[in-house]
Amino acid sequence: xxxxxxxARGSFCAQADTSTVEYCVxxxxxxxxxxxxxxxxxxxxxxxxxxxxxxxxxxxxxxSEAELTAWFDNxxxxxxxxxxxxxxxxxxxxxxxxxxxxLLAVVGHHQKEVLEEEPxxxxxxFKQAMADKASAEKEPLAGRIAADKxxxxxxxxxxxxxxxxxxxxxxxxAAAAVxxxxxxxxxxxxxxAYAALSAEASRSDIQGLGGAEQAVLAAAREASxxxxxxxxxxxxxxxxxxxxxxxxxxEIAPHKEVLATHGAVVPDMTSGALRSLSAMLGYAQRRVAxxxxxxxxLLSGIALRRQALELLQADEGAREAIARSRIRxxxxxxxxxxxxxAAALSAAPPVSEKLGxxxxxxxxxxxxxxxxxxxxxxxxxxxxxxxxCAALRGRFDAAEAELRTGLPREIAAGLAALREKGxxxxxxxxxxxxxxxxxxxxxxxxxxxxxxxxxGP
Numbered sequence: 001x002x003x004x005x006x007x008a009r010g011s012f013c014a015q016a017d018t019s020t021v022e023y024c025v026x027x028x029x030x031x032x033x034x035x036x037x038x039x040x041x042x043x044x045x046x047x048x049x050x051x052x053x054x055x056x057x058x059x060x061x062x063x064s065e066a067e068l069t070a071w072f073d074n075x076x077x078x079x080x081x082x083x084x085x086x087x088x089x090x091x092x093x094x095x096x097x098x099x100x101x102x103l104l105a106v107v108g109h110h111q112k113e114v115l116e117e118e119p120x121x122x123x124x125x126f127k128q129a130m131a132d133k134a135s136a137e138k139e140p141l142a143g144r145i146a147a148d149k150x151x152x153x154x155x156x157x158x159x160x161x162x163x164x165x166x167x168x169x170x171x172x173x174a175a176a177a178v179x180x181x182x183x184x185x186x187x188x189x190x191x192x193a194y195a196a197l198s199a200e201a202s203r204s205d206i207q208g209l210g211g212a213e214q215a216v217l218a219a220a221r222e223a224s225x226x227x228x229x230x231x232x233x234x235x236x237x238x239x240x241x242x243x244x245x246x247x248x249x250x251e252i253a254p255h256k257e258v259l260a261t262h263g264a265v266v267p268d269m270t271s272g273a274l275r276s277l278s279a280m281l282g283y284a285q286r287r288v289a290x291x292x293x294x295x296x297x298l299l300s301g302i303a304l305r306r307q308a309l310e311l312l313q314a315d316e317g318a319r320e321a322i323a324r325s326r327i328r329x330x331x332x333x334x335x336x337x338x339x340x341x342a343a344a345l346s347a348a349p350p351v352s353e354k355l356g357x358x359x360x361x362x363x364x365x366x367x368x369x370x371x372x373x374x375x376x377x378x379x380x381x382x383x384x385x386x387x388x389c390a391a392l393r394g395r396f397d398a399a400e401a402e403l404r405t406g407l408p409r410e411i412a413a414g415l416a417a418l419r420e421k422g423x424x425x426x427x428x429x430x431x432x433x434x435x436x437x438x439x440x441x442x443x444x445x446x447x448x449x450x451x452x453x454x455x456g457p
Contacts, residue, residue, distance in 0.1 A: 010053050010074045016042025017094065024051065027074055031081040045090035047098035048082055050074035058110050075100060155255045162248050169244060172237055173273050176230070180280045183226050187287065190223055194294050201302050206309045209302050216302070220295035227284035234284075238277045245270040331384045338388030341370060342395060354455045355421070357414050364407055364444040370399045403440055411435055411447045423454045 013024040014034040019042030025033045031048060038046050052061060053071055061067050078100070082092050197219060201212035311322060349363045374396045377389030412435065415428050431446035 009070055011051055012048065012074065012078055013051055013099070014038035014046055014048045015099075016046050017044065018042035031078050032085065035081065035086065044088060045094040046082075046086075046088075047091065047094035047100070048078040049095065049098065049100040049103060050078050052103065052107070058107070061107065075104075155252070158248075158251050158255070162244075162251075165244060169237070169241055169273075173241075173277070176233055176237060176277070176280070179230060179233075180284075183230055184283065186226075190219075190291065193219055194291075194298065198298055198301070201298065201305065204305075206306060206313070209306050209309075213299060213302055216295050216298045220291060223291040223295075224288050227288050231281055231284050234277045234281045238274055238281075241270045241274055241277075327384045331387055334385050335388035335391070338373075338391045341366065342391050345370065345395060345399070352451050352455055355417075355451065357417060357451050358410060359448050359451060360407060360410055360414070361441075361444040361448040364403070364441050367399045367403050367407070368441060370395060371403065407440055407444065408435055411440075411443050414447055414451065418450055418454055421454065423450065427453060 010027040011024050012027060012029075012031040012034040013022050014031075014037065015022045016038045019038065021038075021041055023034050023037035023041070025037070027050075035046060035048065050071065052058070053067060056064075056067055061071065079092070079095060082088065082095050194216075197212065197216050201209065201216070204212050311318075344366055345363075349358045349360055351358050370392065373389075373392060376385060377393060377396075411431070415432055415435075418428055419425070427446070427450040431443050431450055434446055435443035
């Protein structure tokens with residue numbers, strides 16, 4: 001607004017409300033420079049003024065129309081900057097009632113003394129000039145304060161309307177919270193009911209199992225009814241709260257500058273309730289999933305009990321035929337798994353794409369699983385497993401030897417190769433520590449992780 005005048009005399013000063021430091025700059029730098037320095041050191045409002053010219057005695061100031069005019073120009077620039085550039089009513093009030101007012105009072109008082117001593121002086125119009133300035137500044141200040149109050153009244157009206165609109169939502173949220181608390185309190189009862197149904201089904205005969213199944217289904221439906229109703233209510237309320245938040249944000253957005261001027265914060269009316277509703281919904285969904293899994297397990301158990309009871313009621317020939325069929329299926333399944341295991345061990349372990357180093361964790365797991373089968377194949381009652389054990393017996397000793405010496409040797413060689421390639425020592429040391437402790441599986445897992453880490457994404 002003001003062109004910089006390198007020949008301008010005097011200075012501008014500014015001080016923030018929360019600071020005790022005055023920041024003054026040469027008049028040639030303009031009032032904005034002093035304002036910015038004060039703004040760095042404290043909060044609004046900031047008062048500004050133009051000190052009396054340096055090197056000019058008070059008597060000379062009131063007696064010199066040129067000095068007085070130059071000083072008044074600086075005062076005008078300071079006030080105009082706050083009013084028109086920063087547009088901050090509180091700072092304008094502080095400027096007009098702060099240091100500037102004191103300076104004018106001192107000069108005016110001295111002028112009065114001079115006039116009493118010398119009736120005729122060159123600056124006789126000082127008092128009138130000061131009165132004219134006060135009158136000129138009073139009206140804009142009053143207007144801006146009125147506009148500021150009007151803007152805050154509009155903001156308050158938006159807040160009041162938002163509270164009115166949110167009241168039914170708050171009431172519904174409170175009701176949902178009460179309903180959720182009541183539902184959560186029934187978890188122990190629901191668990192006990194499933195336990196009672198399980199105990200009853202385990203004592204039922206074939207005729208009673210049908211009723212047990214219906215009771216489990218009814219319990220599962222009842223366990224899902226309350227949370228499903230609660231979930232529907234929660235999701236509906238969440239959607240309405242989100243819509244309310246968007247509407248409030250749109251209405252308050254044009255007034256955020258006014259709020260910032262007064263240090264006010266836009267209230268958050270919904271995020272806490274939305275987080276709470278999300279937690280309610282999550283708990284209800286997890287509990288329904290647990291209830292469904294429990295009911296499914298009970299129904300499977302009832303089906304197995306029915307098969308067992310039907311088998312007991314069959315004649316001996318039928319029971320033997322069923323037993324032979326199941327033994328045959330079990331033998332075929334074990335034999336097929338054994339052949340697949342033997343084929344997997346016959347193949348070489350996979351290697352990494354870039355470094356070409358073997359990946360050993362999977363092979364270690366296969367070797368351990370094979371060694372664990374040895375007692376089963378050596379037991380006297382392993383007849384139904386015999387076909388599968390025959391394919392594995394020749395591999396037990398080799399598997400144990402590979403776990404004991406071969407695999408640790410390969411892991412150690414791979415770690416050495418990684419060290420030569422400059423990989424970070426921490427991961428390699430961790431794998432080596434597991435290997436030294438005899439934890440071959442843990443060492444293989446750590447080694448594979450090190451290989452993949454060395455190859456990068």
